[in-house]
Amino acid sequence: MSGEPLLEVKNISTSFFSHLGEIQAVRGVSFYLNRGDVLGIVGESGSGKSVTALSIMGLIEKPGKIKQGEIIFNGEDLMKKSQREMCELRGNEISMIFQDPMTSLNPVYRIENQMVEVIRYHNRNLSRKKAVAQAVEMLRLVKIPEPEKQIKSYPHEFSGGMRQRVMIATALSSNPGLLIADEPTTALDVTIQAQILDLMNDLRARINASIILITHDLGVIAEVCSRIIVMYGGTIMEAGNERDIFYNPQNPYTVGLHQSIPSNLAISEKRLVPIRGTPPNLMYPPKGCPFSPRCSYTMRICLEEAAPTIRLSDTHISVCWLLHENAPKINGYSKGKIVDRYKTPSGS
Amino acid sequence: MKAVDDVSFHIDRGETFGLVGESGCGKSTMGRTIIRLYNVTGGEIFLDGTNLTAMSEKNLLPFRKRMQMIFQDPYASLNPRMTVTDIVGEGILVHNIFKDRERQERIFELLDYVGLKREHANRYPHEFSGGQRQRIGIARALAVEPELIICDEPISALDVSIQAQIVNMLEDFQDEMKLTYLFIAHDLSMVKHISDRIGVMYLGMFAEVAESYELYAHPQHPYTRALLSAIPIPDPDLTRKNKRTILRGDVPSPIDPPDGCRFATRCPLVSDLCTKATPELIDKGAGHFVACHNV
Ligand SMILES: Nc1ncnc2c1ncn2[C@@H]1O[C@H](COP(=O)(O)OP(=O)(O)OP(=O)(O)O)[C@@H](O)[C@H]1O
Ligand SMILES: Nc1ncnc2c1ncn2[C@@H]1O[C@H](COP(=O)(O)OP(=O)(O)OP(=O)(O)O)[C@@H](O)[C@H]1O
Ligand SMILES: [Mg+2]
Ligand SMILES: [Mg+2]
Numbered sequence: 001m002s003g004e005p006l007l008e009v010k011n012i013s014t015s016f017f018s019h020l021g022e023i024q025a026v027r028g029v030s031f032y033l034n035r036g037d038v039l040g041i042v043g044e045s046g047s048g049k050s051v052t053a054l055s056i057m058g059l060i061e062k063p064g065k066i067k068q069g070e071i072i073f074n075g076e077d078l079m080k081k082s083q084r085e086m087c088e089l090r091g092n093e094i095s096m097i098f099q100d101p102m103t104s105l106n107p108v109y110r111i112e113n114q115m116v117e118v119i120r121y122h123n124r125n126l127s128r129k130k131a132v133a134q135a136v137e138m139l140r141l142v143k144i145p146e147p148e149k150q151i152k153s154y155p156h157e158f159s160g161g162m163r164q165r166v167m168i169a170t171a172l173s174s175n176p177g178l179l180i181a182d183e184p185t186t187a188l189d190v191t192i193q194a195q196i197l198d199l200m201n202d203l204r205a206r207i208n209a210s211i212i213l214i215t216h217d218l219g220v221i222a223e224v225c226s227r228i229i230v231m232y233g234g235t236i237m238e239a240g241n242e243r244d245i246f247y248n249p250q251n252p253y254t255v256g257l258h259q260s261i262p263s264n265l266a267i268s269e270k271r272l273v274p275i276r277g278t279p280p281n282l283m284y285p286p287k288g289c290p291f292s293p294r295c296s297y298t299m300r301i302c303l304e305e306a307a308p309t310i311r312l313s314d315t316h317i318s319v320c321w322l323l324h325e326n327a328p329k330i331n332g333y334s335k336g337k338i339v340d341r342y343k344t345p346s347g348s
Numbered sequence: 349m350k351a352v353d354d355v356s357f358h359i360d361r362g363e364t365f366g367l368v369g370e371s372g373c374g375k376s377t378m379g380r381t382i383i384r385l386y387n388v389t390g391g392e393i394f395l396d397g398t399n400l401t402a403m404s405e406k407n408l409l410p411f412r413k414r415m416q417m418i419f420q421d422p423y424a425s426l427n428p429r430m431t432v433t434d435i436v437g438e439g440i441l442v443h444n445i446f447k448d449r450e451r452q453e454r455i456f457e458l459l460d461y462v463g464l465k466r467e468h469a470n471r472y473p474h475e476f477s478g479g480q481r482q483r484i485g486i487a488r489a490l491a492v493e494p495e496l497i498i499c500d501e502p503i504s505a506l507d508v509s510i511q512a513q514i515v516n517m518l519e520d521f522q523d524e525m526k527l528t529y530l531f532i533a534h535d536l537s538m539v540k541h542i543s544d545r546i547g548v549m550y551l552g553m554f555a556e557v558a559e560s561y562e563l564y565a566h567p568q569h570p571y572t573r574a575l576l577s578a579i580p581i582p583d584p585d586l587t588r589k590n591k592r593t594i595l596r597g598d599v600p601s602p603i604d605p606p607d608g609c610r611f612a613t614r615c616p617l618v619s620d621l622c623t624k625a626t627p628e629l630i631d632k633g634a635g636h637f638v639a640c641h642n643v
Contacts, residue, residue: 044507159598189370189534191595194578198594216508219537219580222587242584260512262541263582271519272541274512278477294509 005072006178006210007033007056012069014048014055021283025051025064027234033178033227038204038211040225042218042257046279048234049214050099053180056212057096058086074177092122095171096180097164099214105155105163112151115139115170122174138169142199161192168199172209182214197223218257222246227315230254233280233290240316250310250318253291289321297322352377352552356391356629359496364522364529366543366560368536368575370599374552375532376420379498382530383415384408395496413443416489420501420532422481426473432459432484433469439492458487462517479510486514490521496528503538515542536579540564545635548572551602551610554629558636568638571611609641617642 014026026048033039041049055066058078071078073094078086090096098104106114115135120126126134132151139147142165155163164184171179181200185193201224203209213225221228228245230238230253238244238251249255259273277294286292292302302321310323321327352374359365367375380386382393384400392401395411403411416439419425426435436455440446446454456466462483473481482502489497499518503511515538521527533539539546540560547557548571556569567573574593581587595614600606606613612622621641629639 044509161598189599190536190578190580191370191574192598193580194592195594197580198592217580218508218582222582222584223580246582246584257508258582260509261582262537272512272516274516275509276513278479278510279507 004035005032006035006074008070008072009052009056010070010072012052012055012071013067014051014060015065015067017063017065023282024285025234025282026055027285029069029231029234029236031229031236031239033210033212035177035210036208037227038200038213038225040221040228041212041214041231042216042221042228043231044216044279046282047231048282049216049231050182051234052231053096053182053212053214056180057090057094058083059090059096091118091176092174093176094178094180095174095176097167097171097182097184099182099186104167107155109154110151111139111153111155111158111166115151115166115173118170119173134173135169138173139166141172141203142166142169143195144169159192160188161195164188164196165199168196168203172203172207175207176209178210178212180212180214183216184213185220186215186217193220200224218246218261230257233285234282235290236319237291238316238318238320240312244313244316248316250312250316250323251320252295252297252322254318256294289319299327352381357547357554357557359528359530361495361528362522362526363544364531364542366539366546367530367532367549368534368539368546369549370534370575372599372602373549374602375534375549376500377552378549379417379500379530379532383412383417383498385417409443413439413492414494415496415498416492416494417498417500418482418485418489418502420504422478422485422505425485426481428473431470431472432464435473435484436487436491439488443492445492454491455487458491461490461521462487463513477510479506479513482506482514483517486517486521490525493525494527496530498530498532500532501534502531504533504535511538518542536575537581548575551599551605553610553626554637554639555611556636556638557629559634562634562636566636568632568636568643569611569640570615570617570642574616609639 009029009031011028011030012026013028016023016025029052041052043049054060056071060066112132112135116128116131119131119134136147136151139151144150144162144165158166185196188196197220204211215221225242227241228239229236230245230251232253237253238249245254249258256275260275275294280286280290288303288305289307292298295302299321307319307321308324309317309319311317367378369375377386381388388401392399394400395414400408400411433455436458437451440451440454455469459466459468464480464483476484503514506514519542522529531539531542543560545558546560546563548555548569550571555571556563563572564576567576574595577590577592581590593616597614600613608624609622609627612618615622619642627639627641629637631637
């Protein structure tokens with residue numbers, strides 16, 4: 001059933017209205033997710049990743065508000081649904097694993113009770129015994145050893161990695177069409193992160209889940225994602241498949257991200273090329289492209305007008321004035337091709 | 349509880365020694381013990397040939413000036429009620445290096461150095477971003493012209509695009525001021541990038557110590573191998589080639605560590621001997637030390 005969109009997000013903007021002013025957390029974000037795909041959303045802290053996810057889930061609360069846009073899931077516009085209908089949908093058809101695993105497990109209940117509650121919430125005719133059996137199976141699926149015994153534990157008796165597995169098991173127990181995982185491994189050590197990513201790859205193959213994975217780590221993206229969105233300052237900078245984003249990035253911000261991190265452990269690394277400056281204040285976002293104050297290629301129009309979305313191929317878009325037909329051709333960006341990924345931007 | 353147990357190593361002048369290992373393995377404890385923020389319960393610490401282990405606080409003062417620390421959390425490590433001038437200038441006051449006007453001048457100089465503005469001098473930490481706070485922490489550490497700086501995860505709390513700014517700055521300062529670094533991190537790719545030699549810790553002990561390139565090219569300890577293979581590489585083609593060793597289970601509690609080799613409970617090569625005797629850190633040649641019975 002691959003290939004048709006399960007989710008389409010069209011031009012959503014979400015803001016938080018504080019007493020100091022409007023924080024424009026997400027500004028006109030559009031993307032789609034095909035069935036069976038793993039979509040990665042990568043971006044730095046504050047770029048709007050979690051707010052995008054919470055908007056899809058219908059979990060933006062006051063003082064926040066989705067100002068505009070459409071969210072089409074399975075052919076239905078979620079923005080038109082009532083609170084109650086959204087509540088039904090969440091956990092049934094869309095599940096989310098939240099950024100902080102400790103906030104989503106209740107410390108005073110055994111794992112068993114929490115999982116059974118979720119399972120029976122969505123399937124009220126199920127006997128308790130059958131629900132427990134299903135919970136045990138879910139724990140087995142996420143490779144918790146001795147699940148019959150471990151299900152009696154309290155959350156604090158589990159390590160961070162095991163708690164994250166329980167979260168995944170719980171999220172999957174309603175057999176959702178879409179799983180949104182917000183930084184599911186950020187709080188974990190690398191060897192435990194490897195276990196979880198391995199598990200996600202395994203699940204993807206076995207239950208054909210459609211997944212949105214949110215992370216700030218391009219390495220994590222490279223492990224599991226087939227499509228990637230790069231976010232910055234509440235907007236999408238570039239979107240494409242794995243080859244587009246890792247081997248043919250066409251947005252100066254994506255290139256900057258690649259150059260900021262040591263990429264290949266086997267070679268003795270050259271000096272890193274940092275992105276100068278700091279991310280924008282979303283209370284007063286730059287008028288034009290959000291990256292323009294930090295970009296090495298900034299032109300006057302970049303500061304003044306939002307950049308156009310340039311379609312580079314069937315899979316690849318970049319939101320950047322440099323790719324506009326009237327823009328001067330820059331070495332390394334000639335007709336969109338970046339000749340040397342590690343070259344220092346010239347105009348700096 | 350012994351957070352760090354029976355560990356010996358040295359750092360050469362002018363080099364960067366990287367310390368890696370998973371959360372709770374004792375990296376910060378090691379750093380803090382070296383600059384004697386914590387007391388040593390066994391063993392000795394030498395700085396430039398002088399034994400610091402049992403030195404009184406008074407005698408320690410001149411040595412404190414030679415060792416500084418940059419802390420893990422840029423949000424918690426700066427006193428919120430002190431201005432940038434007070435924070436950066438504190439060490440200068442304590443060690444009585446510059447007076448009044450000269451002191452302020454020196455502080456301005458340090459702010460220039462770390463890329464902050466002079467008008468930031470009278471502001472408070474909460475007015476700065478994480479990256480700027482870490483710059484304040486670096487200025488504070490540099491203020492007394494130390495020789496050794498313990499960098500305890502100086503970039504972990506920062507955005508990717510800001511991390512490279514700080515790493516490059518640390519590298520430049522090392523060249524210019526002949527600094528020696530102990531660089532603590534759990535991000536192995538950054539440690540590889542910045543370090544000359546690396547020590548891999550597991551549950552308070554060293555598993556392996558080697559030159560940076562050697563460690564990545566020829567890891568010997570099964571834990572090092574697993575740790576290296578677990579690093580997510582931002583290059584999908586390489587990722588696919590990378591044969592990953594997925595470790596079973598979790599890190600055991602340091603309060604009651606396993607007998608024998610501490611890694612035995614998760615080790616793919618475990619044998620009978622491992623649960624009985626603690627392996628020693630043995631030189632396998634060319635300064636490559638490994639603590640494992642089976643390599
Ligand atoms: N409940 C809220 N009230 C006010 N502002 C908020 C709220 N939630 C998020 N924001 C703001 O919205 C912006 C985007 O936040 P978001 O949590 O989506 O970032 P993120 O990309 O998930 O970052 P991180 O990597 O740190 O999780 C930030 O500037 C944040 O401060
Ligand atoms: N002040 C303290 N009192 C009691 N136990 C402590 C204290 N500080 C650290 N520990 C314990 O000592 C062990 C080592 O901690 P340490 O902070 O050195 O780890 P670390 O390697 O720096 O971890 P991280 O990567 O999370 O910073 C841990 O088990 C920790 O719980
Ligand atoms: Mg977030
Ligand atoms: Mg620490």
